[in-house]
Amino acid sequence: MKKIICVLLALTALISLAACSDGTxxxxxxxxxxxxxxxxxxxxIENANSIDADALMGLYGISADxxxxxxxxxxxxxxxxxEVVMIKTKDADAFDIVYEKLSxxxxxxxxxxxxxxxxxxxxxxxxxxxxxxxxxxxxLSPDYDEMVKLFNEAxxx
Amino acid sequence: MCGVAxxxxxxxANLMKMGNIGIKKVNSDKSKKTKIIAYALPLCVILxxxxxxxxxxxxxxxxxxxxxxxxxxxxxxxxxxSADGANSAPDSSFGGSGNDTPVTVNTEPGLxxxxxxxxxxxxxxxxxxxxxxxxxxxxxxxxxxxxxNAQFFTAGSxxxxxxxxxxSDKSVHPSYNGTKMLVEDCIKNSGVKKxxxxxxxxxxxxxxxxxxxxxxxxxxxxxxxxxxxxxxIVESMTPIASTSxxxxxxxxxxxxxEYNSKLLEMCREMxxxxxxxxxxxxDESGYLRKDFCSDLxxxxxxxxxxxxxxxxxxxxxxxx
Numbered sequence: 001m002k003k004i005i006c007v008l009l010a011l012t013a014l015i016s017l018a019a020c021s022d023g024t025x026x027x028x029x030x031x032x033x034x035x036x037x038x039x040x041x042x043x044x045i046e047n048a049n050s051i052d053a054d055a056l057m058g059l060y061g062i063s064a065d066x067x068x069x070x071x072x073x074x075x076x077x078x079x080x081x082x083e084v085v086m087i088k089t090k091d092a093d094a095f096d097i098v099y100e101k102l103s104x105x106x107x108x109x110x111x112x113x114x115x116x117x118x119x120x121x122x123x124x125x126x127x128x129x130x131x132x133x134x135x136x137x138x139x140l141s142p143d144y145d146e147m148v149k150l151f152n153e154a155x156x157x
Numbered sequence: 158m159c160g161v162a163x164x165x166x167x168x169x170a171n172l173m174k175m176g177n178i179g180i181k182k183v184n185s186d187k188s189k190k191t192k193i194i195a196y197a198l199p200l201c202v203i204l205x206x207x208x209x210x211x212x213x214x215x216x217x218x219x220x221x222x223x224x225x226x227x228x229x230x231x232x233x234x235x236x237x238x239s240a241d242g243a244n245s246a247p248d249s250s251f252g253g254s255g256n257d258t259p260v261t262v263n264t265e266p267g268l269x270x271x272x273x274x275x276x277x278x279x280x281x282x283x284x285x286x287x288x289x290x291x292x293x294x295x296x297x298x299x300x301x302x303x304x305x306n307a308q309f310f311t312a313g314s315x316x317x318x319x320x321x322x323x324x325s326d327k328s329v330h331p332s333y334n335g336t337k338m339l340v341e342d343c344i345k346n347s348g349v350k351k352x353x354x355x356x357x358x359x360x361x362x363x364x365x366x367x368x369x370x371x372x373x374x375x376x377x378x379x380x381x382x383x384x385x386x387x388x389x390i391v392e393s394m395t396p397i398a399s400t401s402x403x404x405x406x407x408x409x410x411x412x413x414x415e416y417n418s419k420l421l422e423m424c425r426e427m428x429x430x431x432x433x434x435x436x437x438x439x440d441e442s443g444y445l446r447k448d449f450c451s452d453l454x455x456x457x458x459x460x461x462x463x464x465x466x467x468x469x470x471x472x473x474x475x476x477x
Binding site: 049050059060073083101109115 | 296309
């Protein structure tokens with residue numbers, strides 16, 4: 001009898017541990033849309049054009065199927081538009097794909113602006129993809145430092 | 158003509174009377190039918206001939222009156238040279254000034270005249286190839302969706318020259334769904350039916366205008382080799398602002414207009430279409446309108462939302 005109870009308890013423990021693992025990275029819940037609005041307001045960003053998740057395939061090769069929520073915008077200023085992309089991916093596999101696509105975009109901006117636009121080249125060189133849990137972001141903007149700070153504060157990084 | 162017809166009728170009548178036209182009275186119904194045909198057919202021919210001769214305009218092909226008829230490509234971009242490259246306001250009669258009366262869509266190669274505004278779905282099977290100028294349009298469209306589901310294969314500093322180079326980590330090429338590849342491969346993979354091309358900003362300052370045209374032709378040749386049925390629509394270069402830090406001897410609005418003239422000639426020679434997008438971007442002094450320019454204090458050539466709206470408006474009213 002005792003043996004049976006022990007086996008049952010062990011099985012219960014195993015099942016509980018399995019349920020806890022759902023393939024996602026850890027991370028608190030953040031309303032990226034609200035964060036975007038806060039960013040635009042606090043940094044006095046003008047003429048921000050919001051971009052929906054379904055437009056990200058054409059721009060970056062990021063599928064909407066990999067996205068749980070997103071908040072993205074560009075600004076029609078300068079030679080290269082400011083590009084702000086904030087995404088919460090659906091799972092860890094999607095995170096890897098999105099991270100790789102955004103990194104590729106930063107690399108391309110470096111290549112395209114190197115002999116063309118010194119200011120944008122400097123921005124691209126400085127830009128690093130920011131992430132925590134399933135949240136990942138790219139801030140190609142002169143307001144890079146402030147945007148990263150706001151993002152990290154929001155996701156608890 | 159009528160005299161000949163009347164003589165023919167008389168001859169027919171005589172022949173019928175004499176019974177020498179070979180109609181045999183084997184079967185009365187068949188004979189009657191044959192007679193009707195024998196009388197009716199020449200009558201129809203005569204009637205048609207009289208209509209052609211005497212009714213004005215009957216049977217004549219409607220002449221396609223093109224706005225650029227008898228106007229050479231150079232006339233389109235005539236201007237007065239000045240030291241800084243500006244000139245008086247260019248001839249806007251071929252542009253979407255908004256005051257022109259819409260005309261019948263011209264499907265002849267060359268300059269595309271104004272037409273009734275198309276629905277944005279017209280661009281669902283279109284792609285736009287270009288440099289950073291068109292990159293701004295791609296971001297504008299990603300938000301506004303003013304050009305429907307048009308696809309964009311653009312890259313900052315892309316030119317007709319470097320578009321011909323091999324793809325590498327350090328090369329400048331557009332991407333298709335996030336993967337960098339040759340322009341012609343982007344188009345082939347996308348399956349689009351219409352390709353708009355705007356290149357030149359990164360060509361004319363480095364190469365001669367004629368060499369730039371040759372590179373352009375080679376690029377389109379490669380596109381057509383992989384996508385034979387795509388329609389090629391060349392967009393004119395857009396002007397640069399008076400405050401641009403790029404203005405110089407080899408890079409100014411006079412040279413841009415000269416290049417646009419050569420692009421139009423190229424389209425007529427090669428059977429492609431030409432949309433004069435640049436014509437609606439000038440201010441009264443011959444520079445890019447300040448309200449259309451997003452980088453007045455630097456390159457002075459990229460577009461604001463307002464500039465992109467004007468661009469889209471022109472495209473929608475100049476379809477092929």
